[in-house]
Amino acid sequence: MMSQRSERRGIHLDQSELLCKKGCGYYGNTAWQGLCSKCWREENQRERQKQIQEDWALAERLQREEEEAYASRHQRAQSQPTITPFSKFEERKTKEKSSKVNTVTKFFTPSAKTPPKKDTTSFDTQSSPSPSSSSSRHPPADTDHATREFIDFLKPLKSGREIFKQCRAFTESMVYKRDMGADELSECVQDFYQNLSDRLQTQFKGSTEHVESVMDEVEKYMMTRLYKEVFCPETTDDEKKDLAIQKRIRALHWVTIEMLCVPVDEEIPEVSDSVVKAITDVIEMDSKRVPKDKLACITRCSKHIFNAIKISKKEAASADDFLPTLIYIVLKANPPRLQSNIQYITRFCNPSRLMTGEDGYYFTNLCCAVAFIEKLDGQSLNLSPEEFELYMSGQASPHWPQGAGASSPGSAALSQVHKRLDLLTGLGERQDRVIEKARQLESDLIDWTDEVEQKVQSVLESFPQETHNPTATTASGTTSAAASAIDSDNVENERLPPPLQPQVFAG
């Protein structure tokens, strides 16, 4: 039919030309490059897949490059000023590597909601990664696990099923409220905690410990599931604040232990060890999902700080010692997403723990440290405003003048570098002097030859040529004759015995 009609219009189309080019027997379509719908879809899919993969490979490469550039920049920025306070700099660097990566990846994931990965390898090995799927990196297994644990915990309780039902219902309802402001979300969760704990209080006849252990589990279950929705939500400027504090801490890299009056002596190996552990713990906070676990990281960090102070000062640490040290640790660690974490804990942690507990105390101190860092000026470091400005702008560093005097290994290396530099500049100067002298010699020589030439010229001019030339030739003639006569005079030579020949003795 079709071919007949097309023939009538004067266009000849062979039946075979209408068929799919793949030869599957179906009709093809020019819009699909002569393929049938089925083959086209396959082909197109393959093409698109290839494109996606190429894009992804490119994105990955770019990211890696950027990461490397950032890392090297970071390293440079850090290594220079931290030499003095960081005695075991290299070791720390490697220890912190994994945590550093967290900070770095943070910069490249558009939404800060994603929990950081454990290391880079997990990032590379992910099979079907695409930038937009980054938010689903945490496998649902995690939340399933939390749910299972929660159920196991509640099983022996009388009203366990009831508690679970309410928590689940509440958690699910929260998902639909994600457009609400962070404060409202926090209010909802806090109200839920309050109501539930009130009810548990009547149920357990006021056994506070029991209520608290249940509330801990409730918090763990709910926040594991809600983490993605409520950590650093888009409705807030948490992320902006994160970047601001991160930048601020980086700008303050030059702050020394002496400026903060930190009573910690990092030359004692045990102390510097505690300092490293404290830094690691405060960085690790970001990798936890449950507020209680985050608080536990802060507490562990604080305990390490106390340990460092106790070894240095040989007495129990007071708040006068603790806060400056914590500030120092935060400056050195530059923990990822610091503000988001603080906000998250404030909003969704069980209030009783935050208000009166030991964890709460350390958390409050962390908030204080952050507030101090934000408002820090020259006065609070016993510096003049001019000095502070110089250090902040990077035009001066407090480490230079101390380089020679301080005795830590880092500064020893620094002073050595300085000595070498001095030596090198000395060498340069000497070389310059040599070159200058050489130039002078050269010009002297030129002058001298000119002078000689002039003298010769003047002499030549003052004496007529004819009288001089014969004398010159005769003079040279006598000398050559004298030279030839040396041998000829030596007549006795012939009477001398022949010179000794070297002989080989059989040995």
Added chain:
Amino acid sequence: MAAGGTGGNSNKTYSFKVVLLGEGCVGKTSLVLRYCENKFNDKHITTLQASFLTKKLNITGKRVNLAIWDTAGQERFHALGPIYYRDSNGAILVYDITDEDSFQKVKNWVKELRKMLGNEICLCIVGNKIDLDKDRHVSVEEAESYAESVGAKHYHTSAKLNKGIEELFLDLCKRMMETAQAEERLKGNGASQSASSRRGVQIVDDEPQATPAGGCCSSG
């Protein structure tokens, strides 16, 4: 929940947060270490730190958990005060009787606390180091009249001689309990109001009543 005001042996446990404020070197840490560990300048202090300490008390049959928060006293940390003292039930303001300046600092703290927290916080002004009475630079009359004028109690202590510290904390606890009880009574009168305002969340309130009857999970 048992209301603390009426029942003689109610099972409610009070939890109080007390902040220690005062300039560095006035002996805040010594004071609290003496109270919680009964030690002074001891090399064998068991606690790792002396900045957060707790004490369990039993006052007229009621359990009290006291959490004592030390604060950094250096001048440059003064601005951080509000972060420390928010939600605290009591504040202990320590000065050194040999140091006029430290008393001036206490006055500043009192002014700030009253402005930020009003009258719901119990204030104690403490003149420490009375073992150094011969070097006294803050007169007893001046300190006590000032304390009275701002609605605070004044105490004289010596961490070194262990004088007046037990009384200070006991007194403070009693006052905080009174404040808490007064607050509870107030809440009790307006219970319906506060309850309804807190009911913004969906908690299925009729189901718990069914639970005990059914006892679905009772056997485990």
